[in-house]
Amino acid sequence: MKILLIMPDAHMHKLRVGPFTRSMREAPLTLTTLAAMVPEDVEVKLVDGSVDRIPLDEDADLVGISAITGCAPAAYELARHYRGRGIPVVLGGVHVTILPGEALPHADAIVIGRGEHAWPRLIEDFRAGRMRRVYREEDLPDHVLTGVPVPRRDLQRRSGYMLPNTVQATRGCKRICDFCSVNAVWPRYLKRPVADVVRDIRAIKGNRFGFNDVSLVDDVEYARELFTAITPLRKKWGGLVTADSLHNTELLDLMARSGCVYLLVGFESGNQETLRGIHKGFNKTLDYRELITGLQRRGISVQGCFVFGFDHDEKDVFAKTVQLVQDLRVDIPRFSLYTPYPGTTLFKRMMDAGRILSYNWNDYDTMHVVIRPERMTPEELYDGFKWAYRETFRLHRALRRISRPDIRSGINFVGNLAYRIFVRRLYGEPRFATPYSLANPGTPPPPEHWSVPAEMEHAPWSPA
Ligand code: B12
Ligand code: SF4
The missing domain is CATH 3.40.50.280 (Cobalamin-binding domain)
Structure with a gap:
């Protein structure tokens, strides 16, 4: 077979x-x-x-x-x-x-x-x-996820990826940001036994890997146990964390000691009211600078994610955000568009308000405008988003961000280079020419698409 x-x-x-x-x-x-x-x-x-x-x-x-x-x-x-x-x-x-x-x-x-x-x-x-x-x-x-086997990395084309070795310790997230699919997919935060995770990391050939957990340190006790267990393995790693978890300096020290060299953090916005509105009020904008320098001081590169298209966003949000990421000296900034993934509270809110412009799932890559913004046109949002990318990755800005004595890795150089190439694609590729698939915006998913019809639940398959 x-x-x-x-x-x-x-x-x-x-x-x-x-x-x-x-x-x-x-x-x-x-x-x-x-x-x-x-x-x-x-x-x-x-x-x-x-x-x-x-x-x-x-x-x-x-x-x-x-x-x-x-x-x-x-x-x-x-x-x-x-x-x-x-x-x-x-x-x-x-x-x-x-x-x-x-x-x-x-x-x-x-x-x-x-x-x-x-x-x-x-x-x-x-x-x-x-x-x-x-x-x-x-x-x-x-809430313990057992039985996850060691991934068959030998079957994947390793040379195809920036980071070929990945590991997952947890699934899900305890937060419920209004735009995020995670709760619809993994309603409970599950942790794998630390011994299983260590086993998977030991199986990695090479000394670098990435955790692809969406919220690696949601459970601080578990995170402590995990980082302590992987420290002797002497590997360098990166992962995703929430901004508020970075206040725990003891945990940060432990992370750095265990080999952490890169973290992706969802800052999302420089506007506190926006953050409250999207159920991410646990991010405190006033703390951003301190949190970022705290990571950089420990030799950890910061990929900072920001989103455009929130209801409070005015047309000046693009210039303000370009300035903010420079001021904060975010090593590798990343921008996305506010996207209502099906199953999220944002999806329901936008659908009820008749603000969804495209139900064509091809457009749901956070690089297209699929909802009518509150304070600008979809075209203004799309142009501003692309403009912010272009300005942020102009050579002089990228160089200023990465020319720093305290970060030792090539991660920042490669990250900024990759986004400079991405900007060329944003301006050059037909798929990014319009805010969304104007010719084929699709229709709302009907109620029967959200669940399996009762009669199919145990239905046998029969070959056609
Ligand atoms: C690696 C990754 C990617 C990769 C590949 C994604 C893919 N699977 O196709 C790339 C880089 C392409 C990517 C891109 C993006 N990603 Co991504 N990505 C991830 C990430 C971090 C890890 C995926 C992974 O390896 N999971 C571990 C495996 C074991 O879990 P799994 O994939 O869910 O598979 C399990 C089950 O779902 C099931 N299963 C899955 N497939 C199948 C198939 C069969 C046949 C069977 C039987 C079972 C099965 O079995 C598996 C074992 O339990 C996840 C977050 C996460 N931790 O899962 C986000 C995630 C999948 N990404 C997400 C998002 C939003 C994006 C981007 C928009 C982000 C961005 N701006 O860059 C783009 C979208 C690109 C596009 N064109 O749409 C969302 C998905 C939202 C959604 N509703 O689709 C996630 C969940 C993160 C999040 N915070 O919400 N991503
Ligand atoms: S955006 Fe991040 S913090 Fe918010 S629910 Fe999703 S994974 Fe959790």
């Missing part, structure tokens, strides 16, 4: 030089984790469309496709293709978990939620000729 596991091309973060394609991001764990659950006697091939060509003519007995919202239309298109060739297709991932009723007609079977347990069960059922249409993650009583 042969299984082909695919992630569609996410387009962003891609660097093409001649025939070479590279993702300027970390390697996802999605396919490598799923591959590790496949029985040993089954051949498995992994294809990440962001770094590999998708082999449309490949032979396989079963195809599994992972979908995040921005890639859902591409996932459905790929599913149509392989099903057209007579190969059964399983869909899973973040978007399938949020809108299972939308995904189901595109697939022979879907997996809702985490794949550990459900995916091996599905494979077993498929081989025994009793696959069902719908599989769900099982309940975990203690």
Whole structure:
């Protein structure tokens, strides 16, 4: 038996030089984790469309496709293709978990939620000729996520990623920012046993890795235990944390000692009222400078994320933010557009207010304007967003940010270079020419797309 596991091309973060394609991001764990659950006697091939060509003519007995919202239309298109060739297709991932009723007609079977347990069960059922249409993650009583295998990194094209080694210790987040999908997908904060995480890090060849947890230090006790356990491994690592967690200087020291050299922090806005409005009032704008210097003093590079298009944003927000990231000397700034992912409170609020401009999931990459902004036109928001990117990564600004004696790594240089290339794409590629897909803005997901019809819940799959 042969299984082909695919992630569609996410387009962003891609660097093409001649025939070479590279993702300027970390390697996802999605396919490598799923591959590790496949029985040993089954051949498995992994294809990440962001770094590999998708082999449309490949032979396989079963195809599994992972979908995040921005890639859902591409996932459905790929599913149509392989099903057209007579190969059964399983869909899973973040978007399938949020809108299972939308995904189901595109697939022979879907997996809702985490794949550990459900995916091996599905494979077993498929081989025994009793696959069902719908599989769900099982309940975990203690918020402890056991049974995650060591990812099959050997099956992924390592040279395709800026950071080929990734590890995940937790899933979910205890906060509920209004725009964030995380709570719709992982309603509970789950922690893996520290010993399992250490096992995965030990399995890494090389001395650098990234944690792809969305909120690594939400549970401070757990974080302490984890960082203490990985310190002897003497590896350098990066990850994502919330700004408020950076007040804990004891934890910061521990992180730095354990090898942390890079953190992505969602500052989102320089306006406290905006932060309150998006349920992220735990970010205190007055503290930003101190938090950033606290990290830099410890040799940790800061990728600071800011979002445009909030209801309080006036037309001067772009210039103000460009100035702010310079003043704060954010090592690697990153900008996104306020995007109402389905399942979030923002989605509901925008839908009720009739402010959603596009339901075409292709536009949900935080690089398109999909909601009507409150205090400017969609075009003004889009132009301002692109302008802010261009200005921030002008050579003199980037150089000023990165020419500092206290950060020793090449991370800032490479990060700023990557975004300078991204700015060229923002201004050059047809996909970024208009605020959203004007010709195909889609329609709202009907109620039946949010859940699985009762009669399908235990329905058996039958080959077409
Ligand atoms: C690596 C990563 C990426 C990679 C690849 C994403 C991908 N999967 O296609 C890249 C760099 C392309 C990327 C880009 C973006 N990303 Co991203 N990314 C991640 C990140 C940090 C890690 C993914 C991962 O490895 N998870 C670990 C694996 C094990 O979990 P998993 O993918 O959920 O898979 C499990 C289950 O879902 C299930 N499963 C998944 N797929 C399948 C398929 C089958 C067949 C089966 C059976 C099961 C199954 O089984 C797995 C094991 O349990 C996640 C956050 C996170 N920690 O998950 C965000 C995340 C997926 N990204 C997100 C976002 C918002 C973005 C960007 C918009 C960010 C940006 N501005 O750059 C862009 C979007 C690009 C686009 N065109 O749409 C959101 C998704 C929101 C949504 N509703 O889609 C997440 C959840 C982060 C967040 N804070 O909300 N991202
Ligand atoms: S944006 Fe960050 S802090 Fe807010 S809910 Fe999402 S993961 Fe948690």
